Amino acid sequence: MVRLPAYAPMLAQLGTLSSVQGADWAVEMKWDGVRALAYVEDGAVRLMSRNGKDTTPAYPELQLMAGATGGHAAVLDGEVVAFDEAGRPSFEALQPRMHQRNPAAVAELVRAVPVTYMAFDLLHLDDDPVVTRPYTERRELLEGLLTPGYRWQVPVWFAGHASQAFDSSRQLGLEGVVCKRMGSPYRPGRRSGEWTKVKNVRSVEVVIGGWKPGGGRRSGTIGSLLIGAYDPAGLLRYVGHVGTGFTESMLRELLERLAPLERPDPPFGEAVPREHARDARWVEPRVVGEVQYAEVTGDGRLRHPSWRGLRRDRSPEEATTREILPDGDPGEAAAG
Structure with a gap:
């Protein structure tokens, strides 16, 4: 075996x-979904996230992929994607699927928001690792191994x-x-x-370092998040604040996640501008999310960021300034 x-x-x-x-x-x-390694063996599929968490219960429709490798055991690399009504990958549509583990809720979501596994690489086949083989050989093996199905495919290159x-x-x-x-x-x-x-x-993963209470219709909940990313020296750099893109369910979940993480001082390795630090509630930098933005300013701040959702498949250390500026240095002129 x-x-x-x-x-x-x-x-x-x-x-x-x-x-x-x-x-x-x-x-x-590039598919706008969530990364997953698929372990196909013993008539079942096990899905592991980028940071090593088992996400199998979230996507039961992908279990049928176990019969698509002709009886071969394999480790596949790919992206779990949800498509919108226009047939485009939708990270927003995928959000409820990513974090749900309750079997009854998952079963309902499978009907409402089915996902597709886009397999783009092969790491292991039966007893043999294939990671040392060139990309073209791995793709040829993958295309010969995995028979496309209703909820999985091998996209073209x-x-x-x-x-x-x-x-x-x-x-x-x-x-x-x-x-x-x-x-x-x-x-x-x-x-x-x-x-x-x-x-x-333009989208990037960020770490939440604090939040500001909302006013008006957001009274009693979050008005905006104070966000950061780690620089090459391991310091959490403040990269801006985001106050748009939230649904009511997102705000409720964020409050539940952030309330136990409150701390008395900011976690950033630099001073946060006074207008944003005023009345802020600081938290331990453990929660990762994704924002979309217009551009990066010369001092490494995100202009017009909009919240896309939580990323439980990411570790805080993975949210780096290198994903915002290729050279990773907020002191350099920003690149588009």
Whole structure:
């Protein structure tokens, strides 16, 4: 009986189209979902998040994928995606699926918001690890192994043509592209420039360091969140405040998560502007969320951020300034 080893997913660096030109790059669409490694063995599928949490109970419809590998045991890498009515990946639609574990609630959500697993890499096949093989060989093995089904598929990839693929991603309303060197191995648990993501939707993971009470219709709840990201020295840098994009259910969940984490002083490694620090409730920096934003200012602050949702599949240390500025230094001029 095959016992599959545990893997950590390989991560992509943030980059630009100019850095991924040439015939030795493969291009994939970037799916606006949640990363998951799928362990297919013994007639079942086990799903593990990017930070090693078992998310299998959240997506029972993906269990049918156990019969799609022709009886082979395998470790797949991919993205769990929910599509909106227009057929576009919707992170907002996926939100209730990501955090729900109650079987009755999950069963209702399966009917209302079904998900699809987009498998884009193969790490292990039966008794053999394949992570050392080139990208093109792993993709060929994957395409020959996994039979597409109603709730899973192997999305296409393109040889070169990063600019055209990026333009297509924008026209289709997708998040961007991921470019991968064709000859590169899979590097478990590492972030590498051999995988480079180019976004046309500006979004980033952040750590909540505090919140300000709301007024008016938000009286008694959260008015805005004070958010940060870790710099290369390990300091939590203040990157702005976000007060839009919340639903009532999001605000309730945030209060429940943040109330036990209250602390007397700010967790940021720098002073928060006085107008934002006034009346703030500081919290331990343990809760990760995602925001969408217009641009980054010269001092490393997010302009016009909007809340997208909690990211329980992320660890606080993964929310870094390198995801906001490729050089990771808020002191440098911001890049778009």
